Amino acid sequence: MPLLGQTRDQLQQWAERRGLPRFRGRQIADWLYRRGVRTFAEMVDLPAPLREQLATDERVGRSAVDQRQQAADGTTKLLLLLADDRRIETVVLPYTDRVSVCISSQVGCPVGCVFCATATMGLLRNLTAAEMVDQVLTAREHSPGGKVSHVVVMGMGEPMLNYDALLRALRLITAELEISARRITVSTAGHVPGIRRLADEALPVTLALSLHAPNDELRSELIPMGRKWGVGEVMDAVRHYTRTTGRRVTLEYLLLGGVNDTPELARELAGLLRGEIGHVNLIPWNAADSLQPVRAPGKRSVRGFREVLEQQGVTVTERMERGREIDAACGQLVVKRAQPEAVS
Ligand code: SAH
Ligand code: SF4
Numbered sequence: 431m432p433l434l435g436q437t438r439d440q441l442q443q444w445a446e447r448r449g450l451p452r453f454r455g456r457q458i459a460d461w462l463y464r465r466g467v468r469t470f471a472e473m474v475d476l477p478a479p480l481r482e483q484l485a486t487d488e489r490v491g492r493s494a495v496d497q498r499q500q501a502a503d504g505t506t507k508l509l510l511l512l513a514d515d516r517r518i519e520t521v522v523l524p525y526t527d528r529v530s531v532c533i534s535s536q537v538g539c540p541v542g543c544v545f546c547a548t549a550t551m552g553l554l555r556n557l558t559a560a561e562m563v564d565q566v567l568t569a570r571e572h573s574p575g576g577k578v579s580h581v582v583v584m585g586m587g588e589p590m591l592n593y594d595a596l597l598r599a600l601r602l603i604t605a606e607l608e609i610s611a612r613r614i615t616v617s618t619a620g621h622v623p624g625i626r627r628l629a630d631e632a633l634p635v636t637l638a639l640s641l642h643a644p645n646d647e648l649r650s651e652l653i654p655m656g657r658k659w660g661v662g663e664v665m666d667a668v669r670h671y672t673r674t675t676g677r678r679v680t681l682e683y684l685l686l687g688g689v690n691d692t693p694e695l696a697r698e699l700a701g702l703l704r705g706e707i708g709h710v711n712l713i714p715w716n717a718a719d720s721l722q723p724v725r726a727p728g729k730r731s732v733r734g735f736r737e738v739l740e741q742q743g744v745t746v747t748e749r750m751e752r753g754r755e756i757d758a759a760c761g762q763l764v765v766k767r768a769q770p771e772a773v774s
Contacts, residue, residue: 432491432513434462435560437602450480463606466567468492489513491560495568505753506572509765512537512561516554518586519763520565522572523752530580531569533562534763535596536587541619542654545686547718547757547764548586557587559598566607581609584617584638586763588655590624600633611635617682622659625667629674637671638680638711639664643690644699652690665702672707682749684713684761685727685735696735700742710739713749716759 433441442455454476461473470476470484496517497509506522521532538551562583570578581603583589589596596616604611617638618624625637641664643649643656650656659667668679683699685691699710712735715726727735736746751759 432489432560433458434491434564435558435598435602438606454480459606462490463563463567463602466570491564492567493561493564495572498572499756499758501753501756501758503752504574505756505758507753507756507758508565508568508572510565510568517765518557518561518565519758519765520569520585521753521758521763522569522578524574528579529569529573529575529577530582531566531573531578532582532585533565533569534585534587535562535583535589535592537765539587540591541588543619544652545684545715545722545724546761547722548761551586551764553587553591556592556595559595559602562595562599563602563607566603566609578607579609580613580615582615582617582638584615584760588619588621589616590618590621590628593624593627597628597631597633600635604633612677615680619653619655620659620664621655622663622667625664625671629667629671634675634677636677636680637668637675638682639668640682640684641699642682642684642686644695644702648690648695652686661702668707678709679707681707681710682713683710684715685732686715687725687727687731689724691727691731691735693734693738696738697742700739700744703744708743709745709747711747711749712736713760714751716751716754716762718757718762718764 438456438459441459442452445452445455457475461467468490470481473481493510493512495508496511499507504524508520510518510520516537518534518537523530536556537554539548540553542549566578566581570576603609611634615636615638617640619640642652646656646660649661672679714732715724739746753759
């Protein structure tokens with residue numbers, strides 16, 4: 431097990447087991463999380479012989495940056511090389527007032543949504559908590575001011591299918607990287623038990639629900655998970671989340687041309703929300719793979735859809751698309767093959 435991913439307490443216990451004073455664990459936690467170092471050699475307040483010993487016996491657990499691409503708008507996509515040679519993508523999004531990082535929770539994804547590039551990979555494996563925390567630390571290294579203020583779990587994978595590691599990572603990010611739960615968003619395709627469990631963790635992160643259709647027939651065609659947990663059940667779970675945490679849930683609605691972008695569906699969606707969830711984030715589909723059986727919505731249908739929702743009293747935002755030219759936008763993350771180029 432690498433040292434990254436362990437809590438301060440666990441690192442202190444580890445130090446004791448190694449016959450070291452407990453405070454060595456605390457020092458190492460500071461180096462790992464506060465300073466974000468990649469090697470034991472950099473932990474200069476540890477005695478030199480100990481640093482050398484640790485370098486042979488232990489692993490820090492940071493992954494290497496295999497490739498880095500930057501778009502004109504500053505969006506930076508990082509291809510990270512994991513210890514078992516698998517690769518994942520992480521996206522750094524600098525805005526004027528904050529820097530957000532979009533992290534992956536799995537290598538690939540087993541859910542199989544028809545519109546998503548990650549789905550074409552299938553599930554290769556779950557990420558560990560350390561690998562999720564590592565993405566935030568690495569994003570910090572590639573952020574303009576060396577800081578990351580917001581985390582969105584919206585990269586590759588369905589976070590609720592890797593629940594235990596997700597939760598460990600969220601606790602480390604809030605406790606050790608000092609990013610408050612309010613600045614963290616977890617996006618789910620509608621995994622009901624996961625939403626209910628997360629509601630009860632006393633960790634008030636923002637939940638984003640990928641709804642994408644207001645009825646089961648259409649939704650389960652787009653998101654196979656919709657066959658297991660229907661719209662009614664998902665919306666109940668979301669209401670439970672709001673009641674328990676006091677946090678507003680963000681409803682994501684991906685617009686697919688000619689599929690789910692009609693005014694009738696907008697009315698059905700407004701009815702479903704019944705004034706309880708007052709906010710919908712519309713996401714125009716990003717093309718990722720020419721073989722995908724869907725297309726982007728026209729400007730007119732986006733406007734029409736938006737107007738119907740607004741007439742019904744729903745607040746609508748449109749997701750600002752960033753990094754599309756480097757395939758870093760939502761739903762475009764996919765690792766097709768090993769990519770040998772080194773980071774420049
Ligand atoms: N598995 C989780 C989180 C990762 S996907 C989920 O599905 O919510 C993050 C968001 O990107 C989801 O809302 C998803 O529906 C959306 N998305 C997937 N493919 C997309 C595409 N091609 N264009 C735009 N958004 C997409
Ligand atoms: Fe998985 Fe989310 Fe993509 Fe669906 S949209 S395949 S759940 S990553």
